[in-house]
Amino acid sequence: MRSGADKTQEDDRQAVKLWLRLYRPVSLIERELRSRFQREFGVSLSRFDALSALDRAPDGLLMGELSDRLLVTNGNVTGLISRMLADGLVTREAQPQDRRSFRVALTDEGRATFSRMAQAHAGWLTELLADLPPASATSLARHSEALLRSLQVETNG
Amino acid sequence: MRSGADKTQEDDRQAVKLWLRLYRPVSLIERELRSRFQREFGVSLSRFDALSALDRAPDGLLMGELSDRLLVTNGNVTGLISRMLADGLVTREAQPQDRRSFRVALTDEGRATFSRMAQAHAGWLTELLADLPPASATSLARHSEALLRSLQVETNG
Numbered sequence: 384m385r386s387g388a389d390k391t392q393e394d395d396r397q398a399v400k401l402w403l404r405l406y407r408p409v410s411l412i413e414r415e416l417r418s419r420f421q422r423e424f425g426v427s428l429s430r431f432d433a434l435s436a437l438d439r440a441p442d443g444l445l446m447g448e449l450s451d452r453l454l455v456t457n458g459n460v461t462g463l464i465s466r467m468l469a470d471g472l473v474t475r476e477a478q479p480q481d482r483r484s485f486r487v488a489l490t491d492e493g494r495a496t497f498s499r500m501a502q503a504h505a506g507w508l509t510e511l512l513a514d515l516p517p518a519s520a521t522s523l524a525r526h527s528e529a530l531l532r533s534l535q536v537e538t539n540g
Numbered sequence: 541m542r543s544g545a546d547k548t549q550e551d552d553r554q555a556v557k558l559w560l561r562l563y564r565p566v567s568l569i570e571r572e573l574r575s576r577f578q579r580e581f582g583v584s585l586s587r588f589d590a591l592s593a594l595d596r597a598p599d600g601l602l603m604g605e606l607s608d609r610l611l612v613t614n615g616n617v618t619g620l621i622s623r624m625l626a627d628g629l630v631t632r633e634a635q636p637q638d639r640r641s642f643r644v645a646l647t648d649e650g651r652a653t654f655s656r657m658a659q660a661h662a663g664w665l666t667e668l669l670a671d672l673p674p675a676s677a678t679s680l681a682r683h684s685e686a687l688l689r690s691l692q693v694e695t696n697g
Contacts, residue, residue, distance in 0.1 A: 391666075394666050395659075395662035395663060395665070395666050396662070397677075398662060398665035398666040398668075398669045399661070399662045399665055400681070401665075401669060401677055401680065401681050402569065402665050402669070404680070404681045404684040404685060404688075405566055405680060405681075405684050406566060406570070407684075407688055408684055408687040408688040408691055409562055409563060409566040411688070411691050412559065412691065413563070502552075504556070505552035505553070505555060505556045506552060508552070508555035508556055508558075508559050509548075509551050509552050509555040511555075511691065512555045512558060512559070512687075512690070513690075514690035514691075515686065515687055515690040516686060516690070519683040519686040519687060519690075520554075520558055522679050522682075522683045523558065523561070523562060523680070523683045523684070523687065524557070524558050524561045524562075525679075526676040526679045526680045526683075527561040527562050527564075527565055527680070528561060529672065529673060529676040530565040530669075530672055530676060530680065531561075531564055531565040531568070533669070533670075533671035533672040533673070533676075534565055534568050534569065534668065534671075
């Protein structure tokens, strides 16, 4: 019979093991995408993620909404958007009802830029995932979704 | 019958879809760990990852080996190690046979610091993964390993 402390330690060990299993391949792919975006387009993965979030929002996004949607966090969203503004990829408009709040939207040039990058990104992923057995792909997709659902409770607020 | 171009587009779409499924929960967990390390210990996730890699290497690591092993990339490993040196967590010794190459090892204080952080990290992961159904955990572990193996070919070199 295991004591409570042993059980906790064993649970912790299992959680770390699962996390590292998940984290290693995902961070390898992320690193590869990051380096290809830099090499091929001279941009950060954060910029691609921001373009992608804005492309899915035809009316643009408030800065706070954009921060929430960015997959790559820890980026200074304000600085990121200022540089995209300088490059002509986005517009940034103060909101009439709240002058501290800005709405950001893609310009036509931003949309065209995103489209070129998204095509490259999809091709790279097809290449990177080419050797993954189809059964593993199916299973990873299904259970990653279960993981995301299970996290909603834990990471909200 | 689908044309070759349609098939390529469909493959690309599937690859992006799978990647986003995988990436979202992993980056949510990563963001949560990052913010907890900052809040509880005032350190970056990169520092924890470096301590962890060094803790598993009793004889220390060459700077290049450490770069290769860090899960969180994009960190300036030289800067990271300089700050850990200043904080007394590591030693850094020039190699007699190649004076441009440095070997980094944990100090006793570095090992004790890592041990405290690793315990917190494991507890956080147990909590974050608490609602994941056991069948999903088993399946994610198995197929993440398949993904890692499938990537060895693609990302080497």
